[in-house]
Amino acid sequence: MGVKIKESAISDAEFERMQQFVYDYLAASVEAEDDGGRMRWYPWHSAEYRFNHIQNVIEIATTIADREGAAVDVVRVSALFHDISKLEADQEVHAEEGARVAREYLQTHGDLPQSFINEVCQSVADHSYQGPLTDVSLETQSLIEADILDKIGANGTALILLRMGYESRSHTDAAEMVDRVLERGRNAKDRIASDTAESIAHQRLKRVKWFREWLESEVPAMSTAEKLTFTPDPEADDRITHGNIGVTAGTNADPDDSHTDSDSDSNSDTEIKTDTDTDTDSNINTNSPVDTHITD
Structure with a gap:
């Protein structure tokens, strides 16, 4: 039959x-x-x-x-x-x-x-x-389970990573954010009743776990128990002045190692043409009216 x-x-x-x-x-x-x-x-x-x-x-x-x-x-x-x-x-x-x-x-x-x-x-x-x-009815159960499952897996992971931007987080926090998806998935799995939904949840959570392990293996800062932190050196301002590393502020540099702007100008062989020279050599009639018409 x-x-x-x-x-x-x-x-x-x-x-x-x-x-x-x-x-x-x-x-x-x-x-x-x-x-x-x-x-x-x-x-x-x-x-x-x-x-x-x-x-x-x-x-x-x-x-x-x-x-x-x-x-x-x-x-x-x-x-x-x-x-x-x-x-x-x-x-x-x-x-x-x-x-x-x-x-x-x-x-x-x-x-x-x-x-x-x-x-x-x-x-x-x-x-x-x-x-x-x-x-609830089997139809409602199917709907609720599907609604839950869409929040875990690849879709849920992509959204939680996107949320990092809104929270001004660094990429080194990605593993922590993905942990939220895993936690949500495990909680959701406890509610699921059907074998089909449980199978889908298991597959999706496995992939999220793999992704989290991948992040941790390729972004060293994620797996570092104690992240390095740096604080400003209070003496740094005295050693760094106008981009000159190692020159202490308030000291006079060796005059033999420096050249003033006036020395550079006086020794320059470059001939500078003045505005007056330019006007003299130009064929432009400065007395003619200026055309202010703008083409459409």
């Missing part, structure tokens, strides 16, 4: 229209905010970053849902809408606001079953749940 293939309730064209709506909504949320948007100078608070995060979550959540037996369409659509209100609502309520926006869109576009819309909106509303993932 063959395996029955369930037809997708959402066509590719319909999903693309949803994606366009979500991106436009995020962009409009940023533009509508005072002072150019909430922490707009942080790239992860931009419409571009947020939409990229959403795309990553869709891919990971779809993989988890497919392997764990969850309703893939519900997971895909809920992943698409899960952060739609992230840039306009407070963190504490962005999930509920996202569910509201998702419901308004899904009920007014297409002819989707009400049960499907309810499942999607429930997953969006619950995706910030901090309790055990066994308490």
